[in-house]
Amino acid sequence: MQPIDLDNWPRKQHFELFKHFSQPYFNVCVRLDAQALYDYCKTNQFSFFQAYVYCTLKACHEYDSIMLRIIDNQPWLLNSVRASVVELSENDTFVFSYFNSASDFKEFVNHASDVSKKAKQQPLFSDAFAQTEGQADLIHISVLPWLNFSAFSHAFSAGQSLGIPKFVFGQFDKHTGTMPLAIDVHHSLMDGLHVAKFINTLQGTFDSFCKG
Secondary structure (H helix, E strand, C coil): CEECCHHHCCCHHHHHHHCCCCCCEEEEEEEEECHHHHHHHHHHCCCHHHHHHHHHHHHHHHCHHHHEEEECCEEEECCCCEEEEEEECCCCCEEEEEEECCCCHHHHHHHHHHHHHHHCCCCCCCHHHHHHCCCCCEEEEEECCCCCCCCCCCCCCCCCCCCCCEEEECCCECCCCEEEEEEEEECCCCCHHHHHHHHHHHHHHHHHHCCC
């Protein structure tokens, strides 16, 4: 990662304004066009879930603003991120799986499948949780495939935030070909315009994935 030159950063005053807010995140809920991605996965017997997590990691690496974090009260730009993904266990509780980004989908599937299998055999507070949570180079992804929601809010803990973005994917609607996505970002690092640009980038990764 590399430090941002705060004195010459256009967001210096915005960063200083929002970084000490007790709740500095803002939420936007949108609908993604996921029909082509869903159909492509079904045709090729790919996991739709793994495909959109892969696309999300890819989109993050293609858009700098979503890669910004707050470390020691200063803005930093990451070179890479991993995904902390909520997955359902057999007993209807959840665990965290930690997925690395990959250069191609086949590599990602092999990695993610192995990680998911191991995570579901561990308690919530696993060794992986202890070694990974609280690190800056993460994005948080939750999945609610049972709900076609139009709004979402997160539980938040007190204390300083690293500015990690949070994504929640909802139920794919086969009638409209869309899927809800709630995205929470830290207002010190991003504004609505940046969220809109990221959503366009993410939609682009969905579309390009289907082209092989």
